[in-house]
Structure formats: structure tokens, C-alpha cells
Amino acid sequence: MPDFSHAIARRARLRGGEELAAILAGSPPGVLSMTGGFPNPATFPTDELDAIAAALLRDDAAVALQYTPVAGLSSVREYLRDRIAGEQGGRPGDDELLVTSGGMECINLLCEALVDPGDAIVVEAPTYLGALMAFAAAEAHVVPVPMDADGLVVDALEERLGAGLRPKFVYTIPEYQNPTGRTLPLARRRALVELCRRHGVLILEDVAYRELAFGGDPLPTLWSLGPDVVVQAGTFSKSFFPGVRLGWACGPAQVVAELVAAKGNTDQCAGALGQMLLERYGRGGGFERHLPAARALYGAHWAALSSALERCMPEGVTWTEPAGGFLTWLTLPDGLDAHALRADALAAGVAYVPGRPFHVDRGGASSLRLSFSHLGEADLEEAVQRLAGVVRGALRAPPVRS
Numbered sequence: 001m002p003d004f005s006h007a008i009a010r011r012a013r014l015r016g017g018e019e020l021a022a023i024l025a026g027s028p029p030g031v032l033s034m035t036g037g038f039p040n041p042a043t044f045p046t047d048e049l050d051a052i053a054a055a056l057l058r059d060d061a062a063v064a065l066q067y068t069p070v071a072g073l074s075s076v077r078e079y080l081r082d083r084i085a086g087e088q089g090g091r092p093g094d095d096e097l098l099v100t101s102g103g104m105e106c107i108n109l110l111c112e113a114l115v116d117p118g119d120a121i122v123v124e125a126p127t128y129l130g131a132l133m134a135f136a137a138a139e140a141h142v143v144p145v146p147m148d149a150d151g152l153v154v155d156a157l158e159e160r161l162g163a164g165l166r167p168k169f170v171y172t173i174p175e176y177q178n179p180t181g182r183t184l185p186l187a188r189r190r191a192l193v194e195l196c197r198r199h200g201v202l203i204l205e206d207v208a209y210r211e212l213a214f215g216g217d218p219l220p221t222l223w224s225l226g227p228d229v230v231v232q233a234g235t236f237s238k239s240f241f242p243g244v245r246l247g248w249a250c251g252p253a254q255v256v257a258e259l260v261a262a263k264g265n266t267d268q269c270a271g272a273l274g275q276m277l278l279e280r281y282g283r284g285g286g287f288e289r290h291l292p293a294a295r296a297l298y299g300a301h302w303a304a305l306s307s308a309l310e311r312c313m314p315e316g317v318t319w320t321e322p323a324g325g326f327l328t329w330l331t332l333p334d335g336l337d338a339h340a341l342r343a344d345a346l347a348a349g350v351a352y353v354p355g356r357p358f359h360v361d362r363g364g365a366s367s368l369r370l371s372f373s374h375l376g377e378a379d380l381e382e383a384v385q386r387l388a389g390v391v392r393g394a395l396r397a398p399p400v401r402s
């Protein structure tokens with residue numbers, strides 16, 4: 001077999017991603033996995049999709065199986081603008097929205113459009129691994145800003161901007177953040193938009209989990225508070241199904257035009273079949289029929305996980321309390337390293353994602369991410385018992401460091 005390692009681009013080596021590959025690869029049989037932030041297949045609306053797909057192929061194959069304009073089918077864009085108006089209060093203009101092939105694509109397109117090597121991008125510490133990989137591949141200078149229990153510390157960002165930092169954008173996940181599950185309160189949302197407006201800095205708002213609140217109304221989006229300074233990356237991966245690979249980007253027309261140009265140079269358009277499926281499903285009231293059950297399912301999973309953590313975890317272990325989404329962030333007592341304990345956890349039959357890859361500076365050694373989207377309530381209870389056993393064992397042993 002010839003060796004092509006000499007042909008691999010420098011950029012490809014910057015990306016990293018071994019951790020993400022490990023998450024996506026799944027876990028050995030018998031291991032209860034709390035790794036992937038995948039939606040639960042029980043939430044997939046298969047009953048409705050069957051009929052919609054059959055009708056599309058029967059009556060609209062010439063459009064559904066064809067290429068679409070780069071920004072998306074006009075009826076689908078119209079639907080998304082209506083939906084955003086209903087959900088978020090503001091209505092993007094025709095030139096302020098494009099259909100993307102998922103949330104991750106929007107992140108990549110913004111890098112393609114705005115980021116030259118060495119440009120600064122501000123991120124929350126910790127943040128979504130896929131975004132960090134995209135920023136690394138864009139050769140950005142990634143600047144972490146701390147979070148507290150209420151998400152991004154806007155005052156800390158203000159200090160950095162005041163000291164002269166000029167990032168191309170600030171990347172934030174305001175609801176049920178990946179990986180911490182935290183939510184940015186309204187006052188901080190307003191302060192963040194105001195601050196960025198003052199400094200002429202764009203915000204990239206990732207709303208991947210926004211529609212999955214366990215209860216109550218979600219807070220206003222950053223885009224609705226500042227459509228002049230916010231690009232919103234939306235995805236249907238969590239609220240519809242990820243197999244469709246669909247999302248949206250809305251923001252200032254000048255930036256959206258650049259995103260459309262960048263998309264023309266990558267996949268050219270999101271798949272027409274998926275776009276039409278989504279539009280018919282959405283216009284037919286599919287989200288209203290199905291989302292309440294999805295929210296209830298994830299809420300019940302969180303309730304089971306949270307009560308198991310309360311009962312089983314030794315003193316000194318803490319975790320976040322998400323109000324929606326799939327994820328909680330657990331911190332081990334000082335001296336314990338989540339990466340080093342991973343092998344013991346796997347041997348005990350439980351898998352998690354160690355916290356370090358979510359930090360640019362590889363901090364967060366004592367943290368780990370647990371996803372509760374997939375396992376049912378009984379398995380979550382069992383997984384926590386296994387994990388608690390591993391933590392207790394490590395506390396009895398000399399400190400483990402990797």
C-alpha cells in the first residue's frame with residue numbers, strides 16, 4: 001500500500017478531532033454510553049415522514065430530486081422566515097437567511113467567509129468541540145473567555161475588548177450549552193449584544209438545543225436582540241432528525257451574502273429532498289405535534305440522571321443543572337483526572353467524554369461531559385452507579401494524573 005502521509009495538508013493536521021471520532025465511533029457492547037449528543041431515535045417522526053416522502057416522490061420529484069438555488073428553495077426559505085418570526089419575534093429579510101446543511105456547516109461557512117489565518121475568534125471556555133475543530137482548521141487564534149454558572153462572563157469579554165482584542169466574531173451557545181448545559185440569562189444577553197455592537201464585533205449564536213427546553217418559554221435569542229450584529233446558526237438535527245442534515249443561518253445581509261458565496265464553493269446547496277420534507281412537515285404542524293413529546297422525554301431523562309447523581313455521587317463531585325437539551329457537565333474532586341479515569345470507567349461499563357478537548361488550553365482536567373439523550377431512565381441510573389463506583393475507587397487510590 002503506498003503511503004500518502006506526505007500529501008496530507010498542514011491544515012488537516014491542525015484540525016485535531018481524535019476525541020470527536022471516538023465519540024462518533026460508539027462504545028463496546030455492554031458499555032452504557034453517555035458520550036454522543038445524539039437525539040433519541042424515539043423522537044424521529046417516522047410515521048409522518050413516510051407519507052410526506054411518498055407524496056414528494058410521486059408529485060414533486062422534478063424539484064425534490066434536483067439541485068436547488070445555493071441559498072435554498074424559495075418556499076423553504078419563506079417557511080423558515082415565517083418560523084423564525086413565530087418563534088423569535090423578528091422576521092429575517094429575504095437576503096438575511098440561507099438554508100444550510102446543518103449547524104456545523106454554518107460555523108464552517110462563517111470561517112470560510114471571515115477568517116484569515118491568525119484572526120482571533122472568541123469562544124466560551126469550554127465550548128463545542130466541532131466548532132473548535134473548525135476554528136483550528138481555519139487557522140484562527142482562538143481566545144477563550146471564562147464561563148460561570150450563568151454562561152459566558154460578559155464582563156470578562158468586555159475587559160478583553162477594552163484591552164484591544166478585535167475578534168472576527170464571538171461564538172456562543174446561549175441555551176443548554178454544549179458541553180456545560182448552561183443558559184445565558186436575559187440581562188447578559190442584552191449586555192453581550194450591546195457590548196459587541198459598541199465594538200463592531202459580530203456574534204455567532206449557535207441555537208442547536210434551543211427548542212428542547214424541559215419547560216417554560218425560552219429567552220429571546222441574541223439574533224432577535226441584535227439582528228445587526230448577530231449571525232444565528234440553527235439546526236434541525238435535534239428537533240427533527242440529523243439524517244436530514246439541515247439548518248439555517250440568518251444575520252446581516254452583507255454577511256449572509258458571503259455565506260451564500262462560500263456555500264456555492266462547497267456543497268452548492270442543501271439537499272432538495274430534505275428541504276421539502278422539512279417544509280411539508282413544518283407547515284403541516286409537525287413540530288407542534290412532536291416537540292412536546294421530545295421535550296418531555298429529555299426532561300424525564302434529566303430528572304432520572306439528576307436524582308441518580310444526587311443519590312450515588314461521593315461528596316466533592318458537582319454538576320450543572322441544565323434547563324433543556326442533552327448535556328450536563330460534571331466536575332470531579334480536586335486531583336482526579338477525567339481523562340485518566342476513562343479506561344477504568346469503560347472497564348466498569350460506562351462511557352463519558354473527558355472535559356479537556358472542550359477547552360482551547362486543554363484545561364478542565366477534572367471535568368467530564370455526560371449526555372442523557374440516549375439512555376433510558378433505568379440505564380441512566382445504572383450508568384451513574386457504575387461511574388460513582390469508579391470515582392469512589394479513584395478517591396481511595398493515590399491521585400490519578402495523566
Ligand SMILES: Cc1ncc(COP(=O)(O)O)c(C=O)c1O
Nearest residue numbers: 037102103104128178208235237
Ligand atoms: C452546539 C452545537 N452546534 C452545532 C452542532 C451541529 O449540528 P449539525 O448536526 O446540524 O451540524 C451540534 C451537534 O452536536 C452542537 O452540539
